[in-house]
Amino acid sequence: MAEQFFKKAMQGARGGRKNGGxxxxxxxxxxxxxxIMCAWAQCNPVPIEELEEDPKxxxxxxDGYSAERDSVLENYANSEASYGDGSLQERVPDALLPSSxxxxxxxxxxxxxxxxxxxxxxxxxxxVRLIGANTPExxxxxWPVEPFGPEASAYSKQRVAETGYVATLVSDGDKTDRYGRRxxxxxxxxxxxxLNEELVRVGLAAANLQYxxxxxxxxxxxxxxxxxxxxKRGIHSLPENQ
Numbered sequence: 001m002a003e004q005f006f007k008k009a010m011q012g013a014r015g016g017r018k019n020g021g022x023x024x025x026x027x028x029x030x031x032x033x034x035x036i037m038c039a040w041a042q043c044n045p046v047p048i049e050e051l052e053e054d055p056k057x058x059x060x061x062x063d064g065y066s067a068e069r070d071s072v073l074e075n076y077a078n079s080e081a082s083y084g085d086g087s088l089q090e091r092v093p094d095a096l097l098p099s100s101x102x103x104x105x106x107x108x109x110x111x112x113x114x115x116x117x118x119x120x121x122x123x124x125x126x127x128v129r130l131i132g133a134n135t136p137e138x139x140x141x142x143w144p145v146e147p148f149g150p151e152a153s154a155y156s157k158q159r160v161a162e163t164g165y166v167a168t169l170v171s172d173g174d175k176t177d178r179y180g181r182r183x184x185x186x187x188x189x190x191x192x193x194x195l196n197e198e199l200v201r202v203g204l205a206a207a208n209l210q211y212x213x214x215x216x217x218x219x220x221x222x223x224x225x226x227x228x229x230x231x232k233r234g235i236h237s238l239p240e241n242q
Contacts, residue, residue: 101187103170108160113138114152114204115196116181117160121169128169129181131213132221133196133205136235148235152204156195163189170194173213183211200224203234 109125110118114135117128136146138153160167169184177183185194197217199205201224209218229236 101168101170101192103168103184103187105166105168108165108167111153111157111160114149114156114199117156117186119167119169127181128186129177129179129183130186130194130196130199130205131172131174131183131211132185132208132217133199134208135199135205147238148204151234152199155199155202155204159188159195159198163191167195172217174211177211185217197221197224201228203228203231203236206235 104121106119106121106126106128108117108119112118112127115130115133119126119128135152135156136149137143138145138149166189168187169182170187171184174183185196187194196205197220200207200221207221207225209221228234229241235241
């Protein structure tokens with residue numbers, strides 16, 4: 001289409017010159033320029049970028065933690081079974097594993113990063129942030145990808161997929177953060193241990209106790225973090241965290 005338009009514009013310009021209308025011929029110049037731009041646009045389409053695109057995998061063979069990172073995902077593949085070893089209960093004697101979880105059932109649409117999700121809830125499409133658990137950054141603007149950030153994202157994506165993209169949201173204390181994201185404890189599938197606690201326990205998130213929520217959950221997250229630190233799991237294997 002652009003090519004045909006270009007040819008007609010050129011013919012019009014030539015016709016203007018033959019008829020002695022130099023000024024009329026010049027009038028076709030803008031049309032010629034438009035035709036050239038249209039032709040260029042067809043050959044070089046502008047890509048449409050997806051908002052909040054998941055970061056590309058970070059290749060790092062000499063970053064100081066790649067060997068530990070590989071073992072993290074391997075060792076945490078059966079992390080749910082590790083709750084049967086009694087270590088968490090010993091550190092929090094009164095914390096018994098519940099038989100069920102009461103809250104709002106939602107569908108997880110997308111994992112943005114380790115601690116942030118897009119869900120379909122009774123309120124529509126919402127952005128949910130894990131309360132009390134802070135995973136390393138991977139998609140923050142003008143901020144580098146932090147160590148174990150990609151692993152935390154991969155872990156959450158894997159767990160969400162394994163549990164069928166359904167979860168129960170439990171509100172406890174603060175409802176939203178300063179960015180307007182909904183704060184919640186997220187229980188994937190039929191799990192009775194929150195993903196918040198699980199990420200802290202496996203060393204892929206730091207316990208963040210600045211928000212207002214129940215002492216019971218703060219005790220659980222603190223105990224989970226102490227266990228991760230004692231075994232130097234994930235982020236606690238980094239020199240600056242030791």
